[in-house]
Amino acid sequence: xxxxxxxxxxxxxxxxxxxxxxxxxxKKICIRIGSFSTIVPEFLQSGFEAARxxxxxxxxxxEITIVPLQIRCNNCGxxxxxxxxxxxxxxxxxxxxDVIAGNEMTVDNLEISEI
Amino acid sequence: MSIKTIERKxxxxxxxxxxxxxxxxxxxxxxxxxxxxSPGSGKTSLLExxxxxxxxxxxxAVVIGDVQTDLDARRLESSGVPVIQLVTNGACHLxxxxxxxxxxxxxxxxxxxxxxxxxxxxVCPAGFDLGEDMKVVIAxxxxxxxxxxxxxxxFRNAKVLVIxxxxxxxxxxxxxxxxxxxxLRINPSLTIFxxxxxxxxxxxxxxxxxxxxxxx
Numbered sequence: 001x002x003x004x005x006x007x008x009x010x011x012x013x014x015x016x017x018x019x020x021x022x023x024x025x026x027k028k029i030c031i032r033i034g035s036f037s038t039i040v041p042e043f044l045q046s047g048f049e050a051a052r053x054x055x056x057x058x059x060x061x062x063e064i065t066i067v068p069l070q071i072r073c074n075n076c077g078x079x080x081x082x083x084x085x086x087x088x089x090x091x092x093x094x095x096x097x098d099v100i101a102g103n104e105m106t107v108d109n110l111e112i113s114e115i
Numbered sequence: 116m117s118i119k120t121i122e123r124k125x126x127x128x129x130x131x132x133x134x135x136x137x138x139x140x141x142x143x144x145x146x147x148x149x150x151x152x153s154p155g156s157g158k159t160s161l162l163e164x165x166x167x168x169x170x171x172x173x174x175x176a177v178v179i180g181d182v183q184t185d186l187d188a189r190r191l192e193s194s195g196v197p198v199i200q201l202v203t204n205g206a207c208h209l210x211x212x213x214x215x216x217x218x219x220x221x222x223x224x225x226x227x228x229x230x231x232x233x234x235x236x237x238v239c240p241a242g243f244d245l246g247e248d249m250k251v252v253i254a255x256x257x258x259x260x261x262x263x264x265x266x267x268x269x270f271r272n273a274k275v276l277v278i279x280x281x282x283x284x285x286x287x288x289x290x291x292x293x294x295x296x297x298x299l300r301i302n303p304s305l306t307i308f309x310x311x312x313x314x315x316x317x318x319x320x321x322x323x324x325x326x327x328x329x330x331x
Contacts, residue, residue: 002207002239009125017121027116031125038242038268084267087301095303099271105125105242112117 003039006105007047007062013107014057023056028063028111036069036084036102069102129243132211136218136246143223146329147231149245151269152253153262154235157279159187160312161253162230166194168322173329174225178217179232180209187232197221208239211246227329237266249274256280257287260294263301270301275308277321282311 014029033039041064048062068081075094082088084102088095124130140147152158162177169175176197179187188200199217201209214231221229231247233240252273254262257280263270270276276298284291291309298305308324310317 002242005206005210006125009128013121013123013125013127017119017123036268036271038238085264085301087271087303095300107121107123107125109121110119112119114117 003043004047004051006039007044007051010048010062010107011051011055011057014060014110015055017110018057018112020056022112024059025113025115026057026060026110027113028061030063030065030108030111032065032067032104032106032108034067034069034102034104036099037105039105041066065108067101067104070100071097072100073097126243129211132215133244133246136211136215137248139218139223140229140246140248143226145223145226145229147229147245147247148275149231149233149240149247149250150253151233151237151240151250151273152235152255153237153258156235156253156255156258157312158232158235158253159190161277161279161310162191162232163194164310164312164315164318165230165322165325166191166196168318169228169325170195172322172326173228175228175230176221176226177230177232178214178221180213180234182206182234197225203234207234207236208243209233209245210243214245228325237262237269241266241268241272251275251277253277253279254294254298256284256289256291256294258289259287260289260291260297263294263298267301270298270305273302273305275306278307278309280311280313281309281316282313 052058069084070081072079073089073094074096076092078089078091087097089097150158178199180201182203185200188198191198199220201213201217250273252269308321310321
């Protein structure tokens with residue numbers, strides 16, 4: 001349940017990139033969240049709404065793109081999406097795999113309406 | 116509509132401070148372990164027994180995170196080891212800046228091994244780098260053998276697994292082989308120890324390994 005502190009970080013980062021006159025015109029914050037990042041998108045969404053209200057960016061919505069968990073096999077080089085409990089290469093069955101995506105937590109861009 | 120592309124990591128601030136902590140540990144030659152587990156797995160008991168055994172062998176210090184109270188720090192005080200209590204006031208995990216503040220209270224030249232006892236929680240602490248050398252996850256037999264599958268991020272991000280309360284295996288629904296296999300399925304490179312803080316089983320192996328890591 002650390003989604004609220006993540007939401008506050010997102011709001012801080014967005015505001016650091018906006019001028020005071022841009023803040024009320026912020027319509028959307030687009031973020032990427034890895035499916036292996038221990039974040040529950042629904043909780044992040046409600047945490048964001050609670051933390052946003054009463055700030056100058058109260059018009060902003062949060063758009064969350066989920067990045068699936070992806071591995072690369074160090075034995076055969078195969079790259080694929082996997083379910084979080086199965087860190088095994090589906091091609092060669094090696095379990096020497098690296099996670100190459102799915103841990104992300106990134107603020108990508110901000111959409112601001114024109115005056 | 117205008118679009119500003121920023122591509123910033125949400126936890127960049129935490130990660131920057133974690134980087135500072137990591138540099139501090141490296142410069143001072145301190146091995147730092149982030150102990151993570153569910154509440155009640157026996158983290159503090161394991162620490163009590165470990166500090167006892169390492170006394171005179173390795174200079175240790177402890178940073179303890181709890182949501183409230185300094186009960187754990189008081190338990191460990193009798194060990195004679197410096198103990199710094201962090202109270203998160205409700206937060207479910209430690210963050211790097213809190214640990215940095217605690218580092219001001221340790222004597223680096225009197226410390227070879229630092230235990231950072233995280234808040235008991237198998238979810239949130241997985242996401243926050245503290246700058247530690249490695250995460251040690253503690254799973255007790257009373258929690259059952261399926262914990263690694265239910266909390267894969269924590270077991271994937273850890274280097275070491277300590278299976279605690281092995282003396283209770285006859286009384287609880289936990290198959291040790293199954294627990295080991297589940298953990299290795301998530302993370303094949305885990306180093307695994309099995310301990311009982313009640314009868315002392317496995318503590319020597321764990322402490323010998325710690326000593327070896329410090330002397331490396």
